[in-house]
Every structure is written in structure tokens, then in C-alpha cells.
Amino acid sequence: MNLKEFYLELSVLFDYFQSFSLLFARVTLAYGFYEPALTKWNNFDTTAEWFSSLGIPFSSFATLLTASVEIMGVVLLTLGLFTRLITIPLLFVMIIATLTVHFPHGFSVANNGFEIPLYYILFLLLLLSHGAGKFSLDFFVFGKKR
Amino acid sequence: MLEKIYTLSTNVLQYFQSIALLLARFVVAYGFLDPALNKWKDIDAVAGWFSSMGIPFPTLNAYMAASTEIIGVVLLTLGLFTRLISIPLMVIMVVAIATVHLANGFSAGDNGFEIPLYYILFLFIFLSHGGGKFSVDYWIFEKK
Numbered sequence: 001m002n003l004k005e006f007y008l009e010l011s012v013l014f015d016y017f018q019s020f021s022l023l024f025a026r027v028t029l030a031y032g033f034y035e036p037a038l039t040k041w042n043n044f045d046t047t048a049e050w051f052s053s054l055g056i057p058f059s060s061f062a063t064l065l066t067a068s069v070e071i072m073g074v075v076l077l078t079l080g081l082f083t084r085l086i087t088i089p090l091l092f093v094m095i096i097a098t099l100t101v102h103f104p105h106g107f108s109v110a111n112n113g114f115e116i117p118l119y120y121i122l123f124l125l126l127l128l129s130h131g132a133g134k135f136s137l138d139f140f141v142f143g144k145k146r
Numbered sequence: 147m148l149e150k151i152y153t154l155s156t157n158v159l160q161y162f163q164s165i166a167l168l169l170a171r172f173v174v175a176y177g178f179l180d181p182a183l184n185k186w187k188d189i190d191a192v193a194g195w196f197s198s199m200g201i202p203f204p205t206l207n208a209y210m211a212a213s214t215e216i217i218g219v220v221l222l223t224l225g226l227f228t229r230l231i232s233i234p235l236m237v238i239m240v241v242a243i244a245t246v247h248l249a250n251g252f253s254a255g256d257n258g259f260e261i262p263l264y265y266i267l268f269l270f271i272f273l274s275h276g277g278g279k280f281s282v283d284y285w286i287f288e289k290k
Contacts, residue, residue, distance in 0.1 A: 007227075007287050014229050017274035025267045084152075084159055109254045109261065116254060119264045122170045126271060129162035142152050 019133030023080075025123050026132060030077040032120065033090070037070035054100045066093055077127075080136020087128040094120045164278030168225070171277060174268050175222040178235070182215035199245045211238055222272070225281020232273040239266045 040047045044063060051066075052059035069089040076086040094117045102114035109115040132138045185192045189208050196211075197204035214234045221231040239262045247259035254260040277283045 004287055007230075007283075011229060011276060011287070014274050014276075017270070021267070021270040021274045025271060028263065028267055084155065116261070116264075118173060119261075119268075122166070122173055123264075123267070125162070125166040126170060129159050129166045130275070131156065131159075142149060143156075 019135050022127065022130060022133035023135045026077045026080060026083070026127065029120065029123050029127075030074045033070045033073050033077070037067060037074055040067035040070065056100065069093055080132035080138050081141070083132035083136060083138050084128050087124045091121060091124045091128070094124065164280050167272070167275060167278035168280040170268055171222045171225060171228070171272065174265060175219045177265065178215045178219050178222070182212060182219055185212035185215065201241075201245065214238055225277030225283050228277035228281060228283050229273050232269040236266055236269045236273070239269070
């Protein structure tokens with residue numbers, strides 16, 4: 001067996017882990033959004049003032065929207081339901097967070113930089129393009145044939 | 147109707163898979179660059195640090211970790227042997243969590259295991275999905 005055949009055989013083997021990797025990424029992302037979402041709901045007015053100080057227009061409405069998207073993200077990412085659809089508003093939330101809060105602080109997480117939001121954006125892009133995998137409600141509702 | 151829309155959007159979004167994998171590969175490669183360079187700059191200090199954490203054969207393991215990381219930076223950037231290099235990189239991250247980060251809890255602000263966990267998840271995705279179409283792997287192994 002030459003190197004090329006060996007790598008292809010390995011690839012076939014590793015392909016079996018695809019849905020596991022997507023499941024782990026989904027659950028971890030859901031956990032990551034859980035605290036920010038709860039903090040926004042529990043301190044709604046403070047968050048709205050903070051948004052307003054960042055120059056975000058319609059700050060109360062924006063807070064309601066962000067907090068709703070985040071809490072829905074937690075539920076839907078965990079279940080793997082409408083996974084691709086919910087990643088789009090979550091991407092918006094992370095991009096706006098990066099631009100308004102994190103970007104001026106540079107990359108490193110130690111300075112509250114955009115490192116972690118960037119990782120979230122990448123995970124969300126991966127989920128947007130790959131879907132939730134087999135261990136998801138999406139698979140049972142929409143995708144049994146694929 | 148809803149099912150039709152979902153299936154259509156699924157087909158469109160599949161074209162973005164390789165782009166998402168490419169971006170993630172670049173970012174993870176960038177993430178390993180600083181730790182790799184720091185280890186090579188002062189390998190004796192790394193060996194001493196490894197030894198203080200109770201890692202056996204600290205000098206050998208310092209060279210192994212530094213080599214894996216710098217090879218990882220190159221291979222992940224090129225997308226060459228993407229699945230294979232993900233395995234030792236995952237081992238390094240697991241050891242890093244066990245020896246350094248786990249005791250500090252989750253949050254990255256406290257030097258917890260948040261970021262190494264994200265790296266393990268990225269690497270697990272690379273291991274199971276490969277490097278995508280924008281990779282040397284694709285040209286060598288998968289292009290017919």
C-alpha cells in the first residue's frame with residue numbers, strides 16, 4: 001500500500017468522527033453563549049445603557065434582539081435544530097461585538113482582544129457550512145437521506 | 147415548503163465548507179506560531195518548566211512539543227497531511243490542559259482551559275473533515 005492509498009484509507013476512517021466533532025463544537029458554543037445571554041436578560045437596562053454608550057442605535061431594541069438571538073442560539077445549537085439558520089444572526093452578534101468592543105484591543109484575549117470572538121465566528125462559519133451533523137434534530141427532521 | 151427552502155439553502159451553503167475550513171486552518175496555525183517560536187527561542191527554559199510540572203523526559207518532550215507545533219504551523223497553513231498533524235497537536239493541547247489550565251477553571255481570563263478546548267475542537271474538526279478543497283491534500287490525494 002503506498003502513501004496515497006494509506007492516507008485515503010485513514011481519511012475514510014476519520015470521516016466517521018465528523019458528526020462527533022460537530023456535536024462537540026455545537027455544545028461548547030451553546031455553553032459559551034449561555035452566560036452572555038443570561039447576563040443580558042438579568043441586567044437588561046444596564047446592557048441597554050452599555051450598548052448606547054458604544055454608539056449602537058435603538059439600544060433597548062438592540063439589547064432585546066441580541067439577548068433573544070443568544071438565548072435562542074443556546075437552545076437551538078444544543079438541540080441541533082435550524083442550526084444553519086441560527087448561526088447567521090449569531091455571526092452578526094459576534095461581528096458587531098468584535099467591531100464595537102474587541103477590535104481596538106488587538107488580538108490577544110489577555111487584553112480583551114478579538115481572539116475568542118474570532119474563534120466563535122469560525123465555529124459558526126463551520127456550522128453554517130457543514131450543518132449540525134447526524135446527532136441533531138435537523139438530521140431527523142430534514143436530512144435522513146443525506 | 148419549509149423543507150424545500152432548508153434543502154436548497156443546505157446545497158448553497160455546502161460550497162462554503164472549504165472556505166470555512168481554510169479560514170479555521172489559518173487561524174489555528176497562527177495560534178500555534180507564537181507558542182512554537184517561544185519554545186524554540188529558549189528550549190532549556192521550556193525543559194525546566196516541563197520538568198517542574200512533572201512531565202517525564204522534559205528535554206525530549208520540549209523538543210517534541212516545539213517540533214510538533216512548528217510543523218503544525220506549516221502543515222495547517224498548507225493543508226498538507228492536515229488530518230495526521232491534527233492528532234499530535236490535539237495530544238499537546240490535552241497535555242497542556244491537564245498540566246496547566248484545568249486547575250484554573252474554564253475562563254480564558256483566568257488562564258483556564260477555554261482556549262485550548264477551542265483548539266481541540268478545531269483540530270477534531272480538521273481530523274474528521276480534512277483540509278477542504280483549498281489545501282495541498284486535495285491536490286495530492288483527492289483530485290481525480
